[in-house]
Amino acid sequence: MIDxxxxxxxxxxxxxxxxxxxxxxxxxxxxxxxxxxxxxxxAEAAGYAxxxxxxxxxxxxxxxxxxxxxxxxxxxVPLGKVLHGEQGFxxxxxxxxxxxxxxxxxxxxxxxxxxxxxxxxxxxxxxxxQRGETVATMRGVTVVRN
Amino acid sequence: MAAPxxxxxxxxxxxxxxxxxxxxxxxxxxxxxxxxxxxxAHIDIDVARASGMPDVFAQGMLGMAWLGRLLTNWAPQSQLxxxxxxxxxxTHLGNAITCTGRxxxxxxxxxxxxxxxxxxxxxQFGQVKIVGAALIALP
Numbered sequence: 001m002i003d004x005x006x007x008x009x010x011x012x013x014x015x016x017x018x019x020x021x022x023x024x025x026x027x028x029x030x031x032x033x034x035x036x037x038x039x040x041x042x043a044e045a046a047g048y049a050x051x052x053x054x055x056x057x058x059x060x061x062x063x064x065x066x067x068x069x070x071x072x073x074x075x076x077v078p079l080g081k082v083l084h085g086e087q088g089f090x091x092x093x094x095x096x097x098x099x100x101x102x103x104x105x106x107x108x109x110x111x112x113x114x115x116x117x118x119x120x121x122x123x124x125x126x127x128x129x130q131r132g133e134t135v136a137t138m139r140g141v142t143v144v145r146n
Numbered sequence: 147m148a149a150p151x152x153x154x155x156x157x158x159x160x161x162x163x164x165x166x167x168x169x170x171x172x173x174x175x176x177x178x179x180x181x182x183x184x185x186x187a188h189i190d191i192d193v194a195r196a197s198g199m200p201d202v203f204a205q206g207m208l209g210m211a212w213l214g215r216l217l218t219n220w221a222p223q224s225q226l227x228x229x230x231x232x233x234x235x236x237t238h239l240g241n242a243i244t245c246t247g248r249x250x251x252x253x254x255x256x257x258x259x260x261x262x263x264x265x266x267x268x269x270q271f272g273q274v275k276i277v278g279a280a281l282i283a284l285p
Contacts, residue, residue, distance in 0.1 A: 022180070029173070029180035030211040031166060034218065046222070055214040055229055056207055063182030079185050080197025084206035088230035094223070139230075 002075050002110050002119055002144070011105040011123065014065035016058075020097040023051045030054070043096075050097040058095055058127050058136050059087070061103040068123075071107070075121070077144050085120060085141035093135045100130040108139075119144040150221055152252065152259040152284040161247035161263065164216045168242045169204050177208045204237035209276050213265050216245040221282050227260065231278030241269040250279070258283045 020040070027037040035042035036052065043051045062068045072079060095101060105125035112119045125138040148154075174188050183205050186193040194202045210231050217226060237243065244267065251262040260283050267276045 025176075026180040026211075029176040030208065030215060032215060034215075047224070052223055054211065055218065055223060055226055056211045057181075059207060060180075060182040063184070069185075078197070080187055080193060082185075083236070084233050086230070086232045087207070087210055088228070090228050091226055 001112070001116055001146075002077065002121065004110055006075060006107050007110050009071075009107040011062075011071050011107065012065075012067045013102055013104050014061045014067050015100060015102045016061035016064055018053055018057075018095060018097050018099045018101060020051055023053060023057070023097055026054065026057055026060075040097075048094065048096050053095040053097075053099075055089060055091070056087075058089070058101055058103070059138065061101055061127065062105060062125065067105070071123075072121075072142075077121075081145045083143045083145065085143040086139070087141075088139040090137045091135070092137075093129070093133050095127075095129065095135050099135075101127050101135065102129075103127045103138075105138075117146055119146060150284055152261070155249055155252070155261055155284060157249055157252060159249040161216060161220045161249075161265075164212060164219065164245040166212055166243045166245075168240050169237060170239065171202065173208070174202060174204060177205055177211075181205065181207055181211075183207060201239055203239070204241070206233045206237075206276075209233070209237055209243065209267055210278075212243060213245050213267060213276060213278065216247055216265060217263070217280050217282065220247070221284065225283045225285075226280060227255065227258075227283055228281035229278070230280075231265070231276050233275070234277055235273055235275045237269070237275050241275070243267050243269055243275060247280075255281060255283075260284065
C-alpha cells in the first residue's frame with residue numbers, strides 16, 4: 001500500500017520549451033493531417049502566433065522532465081504496475097511554438113478499491129507560460145495494480 | 147465543412163468520425179518519443195511481459211490525442227475549454243480505433259455559449275477504450 005503521507009506532496013516543477021520540431025514530431029505520431037499543426041503558414045493564417053500545441057501536448061512537460069516517473073519511484077510503485085485511469089484538461093490560453101511552459105503538480109489524493117487490489121493516485125497540475133499566464137490546468141488519475 | 151456555430155448545432159448532432167489505422171509497434175515507439183512517455187511497458191516487450199502483460203500496449207494518451215483530433219477537426223482548438231476522459235480499456239496491438247462524438251447539451255459557461263460533447267473511442271470489435279466529454283465554445 002502507498003503511504004498516505006504523500007497526499008498533498010508537491011511534485012517538482014517541470015519546464016518545457018515548446019519547439020516547432022517537437023510539435024511536428026508529435027503531430028506525425030498522432031497521425032495529424034490538419035495543416036495548422038504541421039505548417040507555420042497555415043497556423044498563422046488561422047490566427048495563431050506560431051504552430052499550436054495540440055490539446056494533450058502540454059501533458060508532455062511532466063513526462064519529459066521525468067518528475068512523474070520520479071514520483072512513482074518515491075511512492076515505491078514500479079512503472080510496470082501503473083495504468084492511466086483518467087485525464088482532464090481545462091484550457092485558458094493557447095500554447096504555441098516558442099512558448100516556455102512550466103508545470104507545477106501536487107498529489108491531490110490517494111485511495112484504494114477492492115480491498116487494496118487497486119490503488120489510485122490523483123494529481124493536479126497547473127501550467128503557466130513565460131508571461132506568467134495560466135494556460136491550462138490538468139487532473140490525472142493513475143491506477144496501481146497491486 | 148463550415149465551422150459549427152451555436153445556432154446551427156443541435157443536441158444529438160454527431161461529430162464526423164475519426165478512424166485510425168490498426169495500432170502497431172512503430173506507432174507506439176513514435177508516440178513514446180514525441181509525447182515524452184518513455185514507460186517501457188509501451189515499447190519493450192520484455193518489460194511488458196515481466197509486468198504480466200502479454201505484449202506492449204498503447205499509451206493511454208495516444209488514444210486521448212486521437213480524441214483531441216476528433217474535436218479539433220470539428221471546431222478550432224482555440225474554442226476548446228475542457229477535455230476530460232476516463233480510460234476504460236487497454237488498446238492492444240492490432241486494434242483499429244474509431245473516435246466518435248455527440249453533442250449532448252447546449253449551455254452557458256462563464257458567460258460563453260458552449261456545447262458539451264460526449265466522446266468515446268472503440269476498437270473494431272466494439273470494445274470501448276475511452277469515454278469522456280469536452281466543453282467547446284461556439285460563436
